[in-house]
Amino acid sequence: MKFGTRVTLHAHPDLNLRIDAAPLAFECCGGASFSLSTGPVEVSLKELPISLTIPFLRHRRRRVVVASVGPARFQLNPIDVKLDARDISIGGVVGKEGISSTLHGTGACKAEIGVTGKVPVKALAEAVDGSDNE
DSSP states (O other): EEEEEEEEEEEEEEEEEEEEEOEEEEEEEEEEEEEEEEEEEEEOOOOEEEEEOOTTOOTTSSSSEEEEEOEEEEEEEOOEEEEEEEEEEEEEEOOTTTTEEEEEEEEEEEEEEEEEEEOOHHHHHHHHHHHHOO
């Protein structure tokens, strides 16, 4: 007699993990300095005469100043701005009231089992005949 077996097993587990941590508390702190500086600011005003020519006056006195407008000049030199961050710190607590977790798993399995063999006809006949006599 000759026998052979073959077994195949496939498993597909599905695992789900959930972790809850609440509340989350964080604090942020920082320090910085800010500076602003300018160069000299220049302002100037210059008188500008407005003259009118009167034709019947003598040659030297024909032009008469009737008004004056002064143009203004405003000059601002470049401004330097500086921001200097000194320190930044972040601190926090995770899971102040505890951390809980849940693991859920399911599995799907498939099994294949095969048995093969050769039994001589004479042995099979004796086995069948012997079972009837008992």
